[in-house]
Amino acid sequence: MNLSFRQLQAFREVMRTGSVSEAARILGRTQPAASALIANLEAELDLSLFRRQRGKMVPTPEARYFITEAEAILDRLSLSTRTMREIGELSQGRLKIACMPAASPVLMPQLVAEFLHDKPAVKVSLMMRASSVIEEWISSQQYDIGLSETPAVSGSLDTENFRLSCVCALPADDPLAAKDEVTAADLDGRPMAALQDGHQNLIETMKAFAEQKSVFFQRFELRSFQPAMTLVENGLCYCICDPITAAGYIKGHAKPRPVVFRPFRPSVVLAVSILQPAHRPPSTLATSFAQSLSQELKELQAVFHKADGVTTTP
Template identity: 50%
Template sequence: MNLSFRQLQTFVEVMRTGSVSEAGRTLGRTQPAISAMIAGLEREIGFPLFERERKRLIAKPEAYYFLEEAEFLQERLTRSARTLQDIGNLDRGKLKIACNPAASSFFMPKVLAVFLKDKPQIEASLMMRSSPVVTDWIASQQYDVGFGETPEPRQTIRAETFDFPCLCALPKGDPLAKKRTITPQDLDGKPLAMLFDEHIISMQTRKAFAASGVRLNRRFELRTFMPALQLVSEGLCYTICERLSATSHERSFGAQGGVAFRPFEPRLTLSMAVMVPANRPPSMLAGQFVTTLRGEIAKLLETGSGEGE
C-alpha cells in the first residue's frame, strides 16, 4: 500500500466538509481532481470508502472507521514536516560538545550561550575532560564538536588549530606588575606554579629559562592552570599560562581576582584545536556551531586578555 499525504489530506477534507466541491475550494483543487484523488485512495486500500450517487460521494461506515486513523496520520506527517523545517532552520536538534578544563569554566559556555540565544528548542550537552579524552571522544564519534589541545594527526579526526600565546600571571601589587613584558630574567629563582613535566607549556618554559641561563624554581605542580592562578592571587607564586585560562580567570573573578597578566617573552604558545569526527559529515547544527566557535576564538585572539591590570 502506497498512500500519499495528499490522498489523506483530500479524504479528511471531503469527510469534514461532506462535499467534493467544498473540499476542492478549501484545498484549491478542481472537483474532478478531488474525485480522482479519492478514487486513487480507494484503489490503494482495496475497497470503496464512498458510494457514488448522482455525482455525490456518500461516506460508508468504513470511511468513518478510517477517518480517525487518517487524521492521526495527517497530524503526524504535518508535525514531522514542521520538525524537519525546524531542523533545517537550526531551530531544533541536539548538540554534543566536549572541551578541556581551560575552556570549560568560561569560554565554551559563553560561545554556547551566544549560539543558543535565539534557539530555545536546541538541546546541548557540554562535557569537560582532559584534552586526550576529548580527542578520543571525537575519534569515536561520541561527540559532535571537541575543543582541546591539538592532538597528533589521526584519520578519525578533522582538526583546525589555533595558537594561543602565553602570559605571565603575577600577584596584583607585585613590583613586576609595573613592567609591560615579563622575561625569564625577571623570574630568576622566583617560585612558579607549573603543569606536569610532559605538558607543552612546561617544556617550553624550561627551555626558555635554560636558554636565558636563569634558575627555574618550580614550587607547585598542577594538572590545570585554574588552581595555579588561585595560588598566584594569594601571593604564593607566579605562573606562565595560556590566554584561555587567563581570560577565564579574569571573567570569573574580575577585579577581585588578585592577578595581573603581562605578555611573556620569549613568545610561548599553546596549540588548541577545534575537532570534529572525520568519518561522518557534521550535522547542519554542528557545522553552524563550529562557525560560531571559530569566530569567538578569533575575537579572543584579536582582543587579547589581561595585558593590563
Template identity: 45%
Template sequence: MNLSIRQLATFREVMRCGSISEAARTLGRTQPAISSTISGLETELELKLFVREQGRLVPTPEAEFFLEEADAILKRLEISKRTLRGLANREQGQLRIACIPEVVEDFLPDVISRFLSDKTKVNIALASKSSAEIEDLIAAQHFDIGIAETPKVRSSFDQLDFELECMCALSSSDPLASKEVITPADLDGYPLALLHPEHRSHKQTLDRFRDTGVQINQRFELQTSKPGLKFVEAGLCALICDMVTAFKTQEIYKHGFGPPLIVFRPFRPRIQNNLSILTPTHRPISIVAKEFSDTLGKRISGIRSSMIRLVV
C-alpha cells in the same frame, strides 16, 4: 499499495467537510479532481469509503477507522516537516562537544550560551576530556566537535588550528607587575603554579628555565589554571596561565568593580599553547555544528587578537 500524501489529505478534508463540493472549495481544487482522488484511494485500499444515501455522502465504518490512521500519518508528516525546516534554519538539532578542561570551565559555556540564545530546540551534550581522548572520540565519530591542544595531523579528523601562548599571571601588588614582559630570570626561585606534567606547557616551562640557567620553584601543580588564580590573588605565587583563562579573567575584571587583583604579562621565551577545533573527516558536519564551529573559531581568534596586544 501506493498511497500518496495528497490522497490522505483529500480524504481527511472530505471527512471533515462532509461533502465533495465543500472539500473542493477548502482545498482549492475542482469537484471532479476530489472525486477522482477519493476513487483512486478506494482502489488502492480495496475498500469502499463513502456511499450515497438520499443524495448525501456518508462515510462507511471503514472510513471512520481509516480517518484515525490518515490523520496520524499527516500529523507526523507535519512534525517532520517542521523538524527539517528547523534543521535547515539552524533552529533545531543536537551538538555533541568534547573539550579540554581549561576551555570548558568558563569560556565554552559563554560561547554556547550566546549561540543558543535564539535556538531553543538545539540540545547540547558537553564532555570534559583530555586532548588525547578528544582526538580518539572525534576520529571515532562519537562527537561532532572537539576543542583540544593542537594534535598531529590525522586522516580521521579535520582540524582548524589557532596559535595561542601562555601568559604569566601576577598579583597586581607584586613589583614584577610593573614589567611589560616576564622572563625566567625575573622568576628565579620565585614560587610558581604550573599545569600538570602531561600538559604541553609544563615541559616547555621547565625547558625555558633550564635553558636560561635559573632555578624553578614549583609550589603548586594544577589540573587547570583557574584555581591557581586564587593563589596569585593571595600573593602566594605566579602562574603560567593559558591564554583562554587569562582572557576570561580580564573580561571579568573589565565588568567588575575596583581595580584588577591580577595582571597578565607576556612570557618570553614564548610558551606555546595552541588549540584546534576538530571535526570528523568521514561524516558530513551538520548545519548547526558547522555554524557553531564557525562561531567558536571567531571567538578563539578574538581571544588571540585581544591578548596579543599585550604580547606585541
C-alpha cells in the same frame, strides 16, 4: 501500495466536508484533481470509500475506520515536518560538546549560554575531559564538537587549529606588573605554578627558561591553570598560563583584579583545535556552534596578539 500525502489530505477534507468541491477549495486544487486523488486512493486500497448520494459524499464503514489511520499519518507527518523545520532553524535538537579544562569554567559555558539564549528547546551535553579523551569521543562519533589541545593528524578527525601565545599571570601589586612584558630572566629562581610533568606547556616553559639561562623553580604542580590563579592572587607564585584561562579570569573578575597578565618572552604557544567527527556530516546545529566557537577563539587571538606576535592584554 503507493499512498501519497496529497491523497490522504484530500480524503480527510472530503470526510470533513462531505464534498469533493469543498475539499478541492480548501486544498487549493481543482475539483477534477481532487476527484482524481480520491479515485486513486480507492484504487490503491482496493476499497470503495464513499457513496455518492444526492450530491453528497457519504463515507463507507471502511472510510470511517481509515480516517483514524489517515489523520494519525498526517498529524505525524506534520509534526515531523515542523520538527525538521525547527532543527533547520536551530531552534530544536541536541548538541554534545566536550572541552578541555581550560575552557570549562568560563569560555565554553558562556559561549553555550549566548548560543542558546533564543533556542529554549535545544538540549546540550557539556563535558570537561582531558584532550586525549576528547579526541577519542570525537573520533568515535560520541560527541559532536570538541575543544582540545591540537591532536596528531587523524583521518577520523576534522580539525580547525589555533596557536595561542601564553601569558604571565602575576599579582597586580608585583613590581613586574609595571613592565610591558615579562621574560624568563625576570622570573629566574622565582616560585612558579605549572602543569604536571610531561605536559607540553611545562616542556615549552622550561625551554624558554633554559634559552635565557634562567632557573625554573616549580613550586606548584597542577592539572589545570585555574587553581594557579588563586595561588597567584595570594602572592605565592607566578604562572605562564594559556590565554583561555587568562580570558576567563578577566571576564570573571571586576577591576581592580588581583591578578594581571603580561606578555611572556620567549614565546610559549598553546596549540588548540576545534574537533568534529570526520566520517559523519555535522548537523546544522553543530555547524553553527562550531562557527561561534571558531569566532570566539579568533577574537581571543585578536585580544592577546598583535600582528608581530607581541601579546596584549586588557
